[in-house]
Amino acid sequence: MTDLIASLRQIVGDAHVLTEGDLTAYEQDWRRRVHGKALAVVRPATTEQVAAVVKACAANGTSIVPQGGNTGLVVGSTPDTSGQQVVLNLGRMQAIRTIDKDNLTVTVEAGCILQTLQERCEGQGYLFPLSLAAEGSCTIGGNLGTNAGGTQVVRYGNTRELCLGLEVVNAQGEIWNGLKGLRKDNTGYDLRNLFIGSEGTLGVITAATMKIYPMPASQLTAWAALPSFDAAVRLLALAHQYLGAGLTGFEVMNRFALTLVDKHMPQLRVPFIDNPAFPYAVVLEN
Ligand SMILES: Cc1cc2nc3c(=O)[nH]c(=O)nc-3n(C[C@H](O)[C@H](O)[C@H](O)COP(=O)(O)OP(=O)(O)OC[C@H]3O[C@@H](n4cnc5c(N)ncnc54)[C@H](O)[C@@H]3O)c2cc1C
Known part of the structure; x- marks a missing residue:
């Protein structure tokens, strides 16, 4: 295990492999009812680092718990009590890579807080319609991992309906770049929809291309x-x-x-x- 920790430190830097101190925020569920113990909390900054972390863990037979804002209410982002699992927290991957005003899409990294994305789009005159009570701390990766619904499902659908493309690191540590913004896409298998809602069991979502809308002129x-x-x-x-x-x-x-x-x-x-x-x-x- 010390070899694995050393490899993880090499990949993301010492400061972003947490093994001691108070890790409660990463190890317990949102309702503070379930408490786990992680081997380490790893905080990558790039997709390449995520891929390298997954490869290192896979080679060591160590399981990974992807984690965004840790606001899911079903303990999916909480490690078990074995002290053998790595929590892969995406919180440092927050970049909004591009807003495409012609195509009405935004490409955003998985650790971006939902409210940050809403506000950034609003600042440019666009609506990102996903909205739920945890929006101040939940992340786009977690929203996609859970296929979150929120308050505007009637009009805009679940997170799945808002997503046009994904970038994912699979269980072997390979990067799949499916960051398409094409709406009328009827090509072949739809891998994106397999990953959405799979709660990190099939891969780690690192970025997504999402739909945005012109800001409504009024609201009632x-x-x-x-x-x-x-x-x-x-x-x-x-x-x-x-x-x-x-x-x-x-x-x-x-x-x-x-x-x-x-x-x-x-x-x-x-x-x-x-x-x-x-x-x-x-x-x-x-
Ligand atoms: C007050 C409150 C209100 C809520 N309201 C709603 C609601 O209205 N509608 C609704 O659908 N849900 C709601 N939820 C639950 C909702 O699913 C989460 O709040 C949110 O979507 C999870 O995002 P997160 O970043 O906190 O993910 P986390 O809790 O960190 O993770 C959730 C799951 O996704 C996985 N995951 C996280 N990041 C990734 C990633 N990058 N790649 C792959 N898998 C990943 C985790 O392993 C875990 O299984 C609410 C929760 C709270 C606390």
Whole structure:
């Protein structure tokens, strides 16, 4: 194992192979319920370094846990307790490589924080529509690894639908450059879609070409209180009928969830919470 650690240090530099000190942020899950122990936390800065790290670990028979913001809620980015796994944290690979305004795409490295990408696109007049509560710390690599959904799935789809191309390091440590921006692509096998949602089991995503959109000229948000879940389904059909592609978000919440928000987040206003005739609520965005 000391040989492996020495090789990893050679690849990414001493400062980016963490083996001692407080590694809690890398070793426990977001809810702090599951605690693992890593052999080392490795923080590469380039795709080539990722490839070299994977090759070194593969040669040593050491398993790797890819990690982005560590905000996934199912312990997929947390090492086990064996002390034998390498956590490969992509947090240093944050570059937004290009924004292609003609093709409406952005090519971004896997460790870029979702909110950083949203803000960079917005600054140039474009919308990157993936949005979820963890956006201040989750990464594009993690969003792709989990095929995250977020609040605008109705209009823009899951992360999968936003992705046109990927750059991936496979389990042998080879780099696959599939960073295409072509929308009307019907060529052969779709490797990209195998990697998306595979939570790092098939390879490490190092960069992606994602769709962006012109910033909408206006936005409307409405809150509806409803007597039943069936009523929410009927409201969705109506919203589709009258708003068409303009409907961007439709989130149903039950009274139990809203009661918890009301209790634990007193700074937030929860409309109609006192009226038991409306056990469901919907947030609509247009
Ligand atoms: C408050 C909160 C709200 C959330 N809301 C939503 C929501 O609305 N919709 C939704 O779908 N999800 C939601 N999530 C879960 C969501 O999947 C994650 O927040 C986010 O997508 C994970 O990104 P991450 O960078 O933190 O990934 P991590 O948690 O670090 O990793 C998640 C998985 O992806 C793998 N992975 C990470 N990086 C890579 C990479 N570069 N290549 C290959 N595999 C990789 C990891 O091994 C792990 O299996 C929420 C989570 C929180 C905490």
